[in-house]
Amino acid sequence: MVVSAQDPVKLAPQNYKVLFENGQMRVIEYRLKPGEKEPMHSHPYGVFVYFLSDAKIRTTFPDGKTSEDSKRTGDMVWRDPVTHAGENIGDAEAHALLIEPKSSSQQSGRKDVSNSKPSARDRLIGTWRLVSAEQLRPDGSFQPFPEFGAHPLGYLMYDSTGHMCVTLANPNPPHWADPAKPTDAERVLTHRGMNAYCGTYEVREKEGQVIHRPELAEWPHYIGSDQARDFRFEGDRLILSAEETRPGGERRRYQITWERVTK
16 A cells, blocks of 8 residues: 555554554554644545544644534444544544545455445435535635625535425524514515525436425525536535526526534
8 A cells, every 4th residue: 555645644643543454444543632633634535434432523624624523432434535634622532443445446355345335315315514605706716605694504404205405594684673574674684694495306426416406495586497506525525516697697606515414
């Protein structure tokens, strides 16, 4: 095996200890003390994690974005190829076993590991919490949607029956002077800071797209339409992107990042 420059075993031997290794994989014991931070590192072919203790970890990605995740003893998770760094923000030592494949396609008996991975549809199923909603600027950088603010709230849900719902909202909506009798102006401001729809979905794995088909929607022109979203997974995150015309004729390219809800 050619060791990556971002190999966690080399970068943080106090946290990663190889228990077993052969030509196909390596088994690693992982420990991270409360308050301890590990360096940025990579799992180039993904990694299976089995938690031997409860853990609360803040993960930082190369773009500076972070997520927080809590696990229970016995929890198991597969992470796709990812580069990240962890910080133990819990009160006890995090302890886990990691199994890292050494290539993207390996033989295990007569079964190809690459063929045993869950489908994109299987991986979409569940509840996702909004991390960021950003639009692309002309210079190639991203900026938060102005209507939702810098720290928007939202949830995205896919179920096994082929139905989905999504909501995005500004966490600081305007308050109505009289909740029983909101003015037209107050209603408009509230409408601008929220978007939601529900319906069915279809996954086109080869194209890397998920098609949302709203049956009810905040924006009426969504109802009965096909809303195509490019998707990709980065670790425990789902990133959807598209280009669309908003009410009023504005055309924009955007990217929305979600993280899986585990509890």
